[in-house]
Amino acid sequence: MNFSSDTSAPAHPKVLEAVLAANSGLESSYGNDRVTRCLRGQLATVFGTDDFDYWLTASGTASNALALSCFCPPTGAVLCHAGAHIAVDERGAPEFFSGGGKLHLLRGPDGKIGPAQLDEALARINHDFVHETPAHVLSLTNLTENGTAYSVAEVTDYAARAHASDLIVHLDGARLGNALVSTGASAAEMSWQAGVDVLTFGLTKTGAMGCEIILLFGKAREKKRELEARAKRSGHMPPKMRYLSAQAEAMLADGLWLDLAAQANGMARKLADGLVARGVSLAFEPQGNEVFAMLPDDQVTALRAAGAVFYPWMGGSQRFVCSWATEDTKIERFLSVLDA
Ligand SMILES: *Cc1c(COP(=O)(O)O)cnc(C)c1O
Numbered sequence: 603m604n605f606s607s608d609t610s611a612p613a614h615p616k617v618l619e620a621v622l623a624a625n626s627g628l629e630s631s632y633g634n635d636r637v638t639r640c641l642r643g644q645l646a647t648v649f650g651t652d653d654f655d656y657w658l659t660a661s662g663t664a665s666n667a668l669a670l671s672c673f674c675p676p677t678g679a680v681l682c683h684a685g686a687h688i689a690v691d692e693r694g695a696p697e698f699f700s701g702g703g704k705l706h707l708l709r710g711p712d713g714k715i716g717p718a719q720l721d722e723a724l725a726r727i728n729h730d731f732v733h734e735t736p737a738h739v740l741s742l743t744n745l746t747e748n749g750t751a752y753s754v755a756e757v758t759d760y761a762a763r764a765h766a767s768d769l770i771v772h773l774d775g776a777r778l779g780n781a782l783v784s785t786g787a788s789a790a791e792m793s794w795q796a797g798v799d800v801l802t803f804g805l806t807k808t809g810a811m812g813c814e815i816i817l818l819f820g821k822a823r824e825k826k827r828e829l830e831a832r833a834k835r836s837g838h839m840p841p842k843m844r845y846l847s848a849q850a851e852a853m854l855a856d857g858l859w860l861d862l863a864a865q866a867n868g869m870a871r872k873l874a875d876g877l878v879a880r881g882v883s884l885a886f887e888p889q890g891n892e893v894f895a896m897l898p899d900d901q902v903t904a905l906r907a908a909g910a911v912f913y914p915w916m917g918g919s920q921r922f923v924c925s926w927a928t929e930d931t932k933i934e935r936f937l938s939v940l941d942a
Contacts, residue, residue, distance in 0.1 A: 603910040603932050605873075607807075608777070608891060610911075611925035613849075614809040614862060620852035621811070624844050631841045633658070638847040644854045645817070650790035654819050655826040658846040659838045660812040662776045663692045665802040667699035668832055669816050670739060672825040673770040673800065676701035678738040680772075681723050681764075683708055683715050685747045685916065687774060699836065704735045712886050713748030720760060724767045740764035744792065745777035745784070748885070749870075749892030754787045754796055761797025770822065771797055776804035776814075779863030780890035794819035805853045809862040809926045813849040862926035866891035869924035869933060876937040885919035894919040901940060908939040 604610050629635040638658070646652050659665045666688050674680050680696065682689055684707040688696045697703055708723055710716030720740070727736045742760060744752045752760075761771045773793060775781070778801075782792060793801050799822040803815040818825055833839045840846060853859040867890055874888045877895050885894035897905075897920050905912070915921040 603905075603908070603936050605910065605912045605922035605924065605928075605936075607923050608866065608925040609807055611809070611927040613811040614852070614858065614926060616852045616855075616858060617810050617849045620848040621845055624848035629842075629844050631843070632839055633843045635844040635847070637844040637851060641847050641850055641854075644851060645815070648789050648854055649793060649817070650788070651794060651819070653823070654794070654817050655823045655829075656818070657816045657829055657833055658840070658843060658850065659814050659816065659833070660840070660846065662687070662774075662802060662804050662806065662814050663695050664836070664838050665804075665814040665816050666692065666772075666774055667695035668829060668836065668838060669772055669800045669802050670696045670703070670741065671699035671701070671832055672828050673772070673822075674700045674703035674738045676703055677735065679704040679706040679735040680739040680741050681706050681708055681715075681720070681737045681769070682741040683710060683713060683743065683746070685713055686741065686743055687747060687776065688741060699832070703738075706735070706737055712750040713743070713746030714750060714752060714756070715742070715760070717759075720763060724763060724769075727767055737767075737769055739770045739772050741772040741774060743774040743776070745781040745890040745892070749888050749890050749894060750886050751781040751784045751889040753785055754791045757792060757796040757798065765797060770799045773798045773801045775801055777807055777863075777890055778803055779808045779859045780867055783860060783864045783867050784889045793817070805850060805859060807925070808853065808859050808866075810849040810853055813846050813853070815850060863891070865926045866924045866928065869928040869930070870922070872930070873922055873924065873933050873936070876933065877940075880937070880940050882940075885915075885917060891924045893922040893924075895922065904942075905936065905939055908935075910936055910939070
């Protein structure tokens with residue numbers, strides 16, 4: 603009954619098969635290999651456009667920090683939610699990679715930036731006032747850190763407001779698949795069509811071994827060379843990139859990534875419904891593969907004693923994360939512990 607994180611899940615067998623299939627013959631290095639080049643066609647299909655560039659890394663933190671550093675100068679700031687992964691879970695990587703860029707933390711319920719908070723922050727930007735740190739980027743996360751989803755309409759609205767203040771829009775999509783399944787939106791609708799300029803597209807939590815893709819859309823493509831240079835300098839230019847790309851190839855083929863995200867979301871739904879049916883209240887409406895439950899201490903103790911693994915979260919809730927590998931029977935057993 604391991605609900606600690608979707609990173610606890612194994613990689614999907616098809617990912618390993620693709621890695622094995624890529625493991626033959628000599629290949630060009632540093633992203634010039636056949637597998638990485640073929641990925642362009644798949645990404646073009648998934649995102650419904652040819653107007654993009656891409657880069658692969660093995661961690662979401664590296665992807666976020668590299669992506670943000672291309673758009674936020676050392677004297678600038680990134681607007682993000684106070685609970686954003688870039689703010690609380692990356693040990694200062696965005697600030698480090700940008701050479702001192704500041705994160706400007708915004709509030710809002712359910713892990714989402716509030717519209718008024720965004721407007722207030724945008725109105726404060728003043729490049730002529732030397733003492734304040736002007737924002738250059740708006741960073742949104744979908745699925746959010748509270749397991750809620752921004753709709754396409756919300757992302758579109760926020761991106762338009764940010765663009766009106768000359769900001770670049772970054773989307774942290776470590777759980778993009780979960781958000782797409784839950785909102786019914788396509789990858790195109792939730793990214794460049796909504797105004798997202800740079801996307802960190804996570805496949806690790808969805809079912810890869812370790813594969814995250816940075817996508818630069820449209821005008822953001824002018825940062826391609828800078829992104830590559832920063833990747834090299836920071837040690838994120840894997841010589842044998844074909845093995846990262848093979849993972850992405852397997853995940854994107856036939857929509858496997860969305861099937862796995864749907865599976866994870868379905869398990870979270872089942873867990874959430876079971877908790878609510880037993881009178882447990884949820885801290886947030888589950889719109890992906892994460893459930894945040896307000897469990898009394900005695901139930902937490904009983905669940906832990908029965909072998910359930912999960913973490914306490916901010917605000918007094920307990921976080922339960924489901925993945926493609928979460929089994930029905932584990933959820934049933936978990937709920938039976940509560941019944942007992
Ligand atoms: C997991 C996660 C990441 C990436 O984390 P890594 O452990 O560095 O791969 C980034 N953003 C969000 C919202 C996440 O949940």
